[in-house]
Amino acid sequence: MTGAPEHREFAYTERDFRRVQALIMARIGIHLGAGKSQMVYSRLARRLRATGMTSVSVYLDQLEDGEHLEWQNFINALTTNLTSFFRENHHFETLVEYFRDHPASEPLTVWCCAASTGEEPYSILIALREAFGPGKPVHLIATDVDTQALASARAGVYAMERVSKLSRPVLRKYFHKGRGPQAGMVRIKPELREAVEFRQVNLLDGRWPVEAPLDAIFCRNVFIYFTPETQKQLLRRFRRLLQPEGLFFAGHSESLISSGEGYHSLGRTVFTPDPTFTGVSS
Template sequence: MDTTSSGKRREFDYSRREFSRVQKLIHARVGIHLGDNKQEMVYSRLARRLRATGIRSVGVYLDQLDDPDHPEWQQFINALTTNLTAFFRESHHFDTLQTHLKTHFRNQNRIRIWCCAASTGEEPYSIAMTAIEALGSARQGIEVIATDVDTRALETASAAMYDLDRVAKLPKAFLKRFFLRGVGKNQGRVRLKNEVRNLVTFQHVNLLDRNWPLEEPVDFIFCRNVFIYFENQTQAALLKRFHSLLNEKGLFFAGHSESLISGGDLFKSLGKTVFSPVRSR
C-alpha cells in the first residue's frame, strides 16, 4: 500500500508515475493541463472511480484507457473536470449581452448563443434569462446552445434544479419571475421555469473535437473559465475556429482571467474580457 507525502497510508497504489500517466491522458483527450500540484486532487477524484469499479490500483484502472473507446473514458473525464460556476457569474457580461441584444439584434429573426463550457447549467440559464429580459418573453427564435465535455454536469444542467443557496444572491423579484420553488421531496430547491428552459438545448461537445455540431453563424460565444486549463497553442487554435463561426456583429465573452493574448489580431477587446471579431484581415 502506498503513502501520501504526509506519510498517511493510501487505500490504492498511486505514485508520481500514475499521476504523469493521468496528466498525459487527460491532456491528449480534452486539452486540460493538470499542473504538478494536482497530484493529490487527482488521487482523491480517481479513488472514487476505483471504489465504484472495484479496481484495486490506479495503474490497472488507467490500463483500461489504452482503449480509446472504453466506456470508463467518459467517467475519467467527468472525474477530472472542475465545474465551478454560478448564476450571473461576472455579472457585467450579462449587462453587456443585454445592451448588445437590444441595440443590434432586436430585428434579427434568429439569435444563436453558444455557451461552450456550460458546466451544470447556471451560465446558459443566466444567458437565457438575460435574453428574455432584453427582448421580452414573447420573442421567438432565441437559441442558447449549451455544451460541455462533462456528461454528468450536463445531466445536472438539463434537470434545471438547484439548491436554494445557489440562487440566494438573486433579487427576489427575479427569482419569482424565472424560478419555481420545489415542494415535497424538492423542498429547499428551485427549478427554472419552462419559459427559460425552452430556450436552452444541451449537447456533449469536446472543444478539441475536429468538428463541432453547430450551425454557422453564431451570434455570441461564451467561453468562460475553461481556457485557463488549456495551453496557449490550444487556445490559439480554438480562437481561430471561434472567430470563423462568429457573426461579425456578435461578441465573444472570455473568463475574468482570460485576456486572449494568443487571440492576437482576430479579436478586438471591448474591455472587461468582452471581445468583438475583427474582420478586415
C-alpha cells in the same frame, strides 16, 4: 483516510499521475499542473471504489482502449465545474446591449461552450427574457464535455443558496420552489429549460455541431486549463463562427486573447472579430 501517501487506500505513484496528465491532455486538452496530483488521486479513488478496482495503474490500463466505457467517467471526474448564476454580471449586461442594438428578424444565436451545470446558460436566457420578454426568439446552445454536469444542467435543480443573490421577482418568474423532500431546492421552470439546447461537445473535436453565424459565444473560465497553442487554435475557429460584429466572452482571467488572434477588445474580457485581420485562419 487522508491523502498522505502512507495513508492512501490505493497505490498511486508519480508515474500514475503523469499517465493521467497525458491521457486527459490528449483527450480534452486540459493541462493538470504538478500541484493537482492529490486532487487527481482523490477523484480517481472515487472511481476505483465505484468500479471495484484496487489499483490506479490497472484503472488507467483500461483507458488505453480509447473507446472504453470508463472514459467518460474519467473525464467527468477530472473536470472542474465551478460556476454560478450571473457570474461576472457585466457580460450579461453587454449581451443585452448588443441585442438591443442589433434588432434581428432571425433568432439571436448564442453558444455557451463550457456550460458546466447550467447556471451560465440559464443566466443568459434570464437576462434576455428580462430585457426583451419571451417575444424575441433566441437560439441558445449550451455544451460541455462533462456529461454529468450536463445532466445537472438539463435537470435545472439547484440548492437555494446558489440562487440567493437573485432578486425575488426573478426567482418567482423563472424558478419553482421545492416542497417536501425537495425543500431547500429550486428548479428552473420547464419553459426555460426547454429553451436551451444542451449537447455534449468536446472543444478539442474537429467538428462542432454548431451552425454559423453566431451572435455571441460564451467561453468563460475554460481557457485557463488549455495550453496557449490550443487556445490559439480554438480562438481562430470561434472567430470563423461569429457574426462580423458578434461578441466573444472570455473568463475574468482570460484577457490574454486581446492581440494576435483576430479579435479586438471591447473591454472587460469581451471581444469582437477584428475586420482588418488578415492572419492565417486555420
